[in-house]
Amino acid sequence: MTAPVAVTGLGLVTPAGVDAATTWDTVCRGTGTATRDPALAGLPVDFSCRVPLSPDALARRVGRAAWRMSRNAALAVLAAREAVRDAGLDPRAWDGDRVAVVVGCGLGADAVREEQAGRLAERGADLVSALTIPQIIPNMAAGEVSIDLGARGPGLAPATACASGATAVAVARDLLASGQCDIAVAGATEAAVTPLATTGFWRAGALSRRAGAPAEASRPFAVDRDGFVMAEGAGVLVLERTEDAAARGARVRARLxxxxxxxxxxxxxxxxxxxxxxxxxxxxxxxxxxxxxxxxxxxxxxxxxxxxxxxxxxxxxxxxxxxxxxxxxxxxxxxxxxxxxxxxxxxxxxxxxxxxxxxxxxxxxxxxxxxxxxxxxxxxxxxxxxxxxxxxxxxxxxxxxxxxxxxx
Missing domain, CATH: 3.40.47.10 (Thiolase/Chalcone synthase)
Structure with a gap:
């Protein structure tokens, strides 16, 4: 047995809302968020669940560093900021050497990869962005969160497909248990609702084709379920050893x-x-x-x-x-x-x-x-x-x- 750890903060940026409270309220209403997606127009599956933030709105929320971030990294930064704030922590005051960041992803910045591959094919090498590699490497969401928070402890980016977020939380628990950090900012992000990724999942037979009623397409455990709906989002939890959370008088939301x-x-x-x-x-x-x-x-x-x-x-x-x-x-x-x-x-x-x-x-x-x-x-x-x-x-x-x- 490993000692329990305290969940002292959480942040969510999802198709149901751009913070944890709004997401929770929408999930409790039990209505699907899928809608037609202009970016998927003309494909066999043309609907998805998008975070309700345009690129410009997301950039305004992130601030000055947004120009260099892919969408998945920016979503992770927003979720991490909310989680840290919810935990009652101030990155300006903590010992950054003792703060770990574990933020996973599955596909990462797929939109950047597709866009830049198109530029290379259609317009030549000189018009490929110099930010291509820093944006598409799968660890960069974790890196941007670390930079944003001044967290200099262990920085990891698990990639276990659709289990990546849970893997990140489990790894963060182990870092706390082994004494490698005192605070762990853990979670995952994804912004891979792109033509290629969507088509790939469609070809694999994984996606719902209920195009006539997108909000009703995702229907877990129903007799007429026919596949999932592509979505994006980010979730981050702040984890601390139980005794450390108690010592600083933190509110504990739950225990892992x-x-x-x-x-x-x-x-x-x-x-x-x-x-x-x-x-x-x-x-x-x-x-x-x-x-x-x-x-x-x-x-x-x-x-x-x-x-x-x-x-x-x-x-x-x-x-x-x-x-x-x-x-x-x-x-x-x-x-x-x-x-x-x-x-x-x-x-x-x-x-x-x-x-x-x-x-x-x-x-x-x-x-x-x-x-x-x-x-x-x-x-x-x-x-x-x-x-x-x-x-x-x-x-x-x-x-x-x-x-x-x-x-x-």
């Missing part, structure tokens, strides 16, 4: 008590049909926390709205947690923000613990026949949630589960 990480070693994109890897991640997280399966009150499911993924996850929940804890799946509202989703959903799980409220799964009346899980539908459910787990599963067979408990 266990982490489990495994690999399927099965297929590049398909989940293992027996679900052994995902089950091992869940059981490992619970064992790390000193908890039994029956202690779990709530599951924040990965719930992508894909036929195979949702069926496998529902079977996992029913098998390991047969007492039927409540289940939600935020991607019904937010779409799938790829590498960012694990961090975004970890933050939402913290809010569920704190508020005693489970958001509903958007576009779901009842789980599909054969999926024996207790999905919250239609409206938020008031519930005394003391222990929750958040699932994240990614291409490559990456499985990460975080176990969290209520602060009180």
């Amino acid at each position: 008590v266990g982490c489990g990480s495994t690999s399927d070693a099965h297929h590049p994109t398909a989940p293992a049909p027996d679900g052994r890897g995902a089950e091992a991640a869940l059981r490992t997280a619970l064992a790390d926390a000193g908890l039994a399966p029956g202690d779990v009150d709530h599951v924040d499911a990965h719930g992508t709205s894909t036929p195979l993924g949702d069926a496998g996850e529902a079977a996992l929940i029913a098998r390991v947690l047969p007492h039927r804890p409540s289940v939600t799946a935020p991607k019904g509202v937010l779409g799938h923000s790829l590498g960012a989703t694990g961090a975004v959903e970890a933050a939402l799980t913290v809010l569920t613990l704190q508020h005693g409220t489970v958001p509903p799964v958007a576009n779901l009346d009842a789980p599909a026949p054969g999926l024996d899980i207790d999905c919250v539908t239609k409206s938020p459910r008031r519930q005394d949630v003391r222990v929750a787990v958040s699932h994240s599963f990614g291409f490559g067979g990456h499985n990460v589960v975080l176990a969290l408990t209520r602060a009180g």
Whole structure:
């Protein structure tokens, strides 16, 4: 067992809102945010879930350094600033040598890559931006957050596909436990709603084609689910050792008590049909926390709205947690923000613990026949949630589960 760490701050920039409070309120309303996307016009899938910030509006919020940042890095900076502010910390006053930044991503600055490749092909080498490499390398969101906050401790950028955000949180917990830092700013970001990435996921058969009603397209665990909706966003948590948070009188939103990480070693994109890897991640997280399966009150499911993924996850929940804890799946509202989703959903799980409220799964009346899980539908459910787990599963067979408990 690893000692629990305190979650003292969180920041969210999502299609549901540009801060944590607005995102939470929108997720609790349970209405999908997907709309037609002009950047995808003419493609077989032409809708997505975008953060409601134009490039100019995002640049104004970020400030002077925005000119050099890709969109995914800028989203990460905004989320990190909110998380640090929410934790009651002042980067001008802390010891930056003892602050770690762990910010993951899946695809990174895909829009920059596509734009600059087009320039090279159409207009020649002289018109390729000198910022291309600093913007597209996958660690740069973590680097920009470190620069913005003056954080000079360990700086890492996990890339475990759609589990990247959860991996970042788990790695940050380990940095605190090993004494390599006193504060960890951890999460993930993604801004990869581009023609190429969207087409690639479409060709892989992963995306919903419900173009006639985009807001209803993402429908985790529904009988007529047909794939996920591309999204962007960022989520960041501030983690501290419990005793350090208490010593400075910090408000503790929740506690991260266990982490489990495994690999399927099965297929590049398909989940293992027996679900052994995902089950091992869940059981490992619970064992790390000193908890039994029956202690779990709530599951924040990965719930992508894909036929195979949702069926496998529902079977996992029913098998390991047969007492039927409540289940939600935020991607019904937010779409799938790829590498960012694990961090975004970890933050939402913290809010569920704190508020005693489970958001509903958007576009779901009842789980599909054969999926024996207790999905919250239609409206938020008031519930005394003391222990929750958040699932994240990614291409490559990456499985990460975080176990969290209520602060009180």
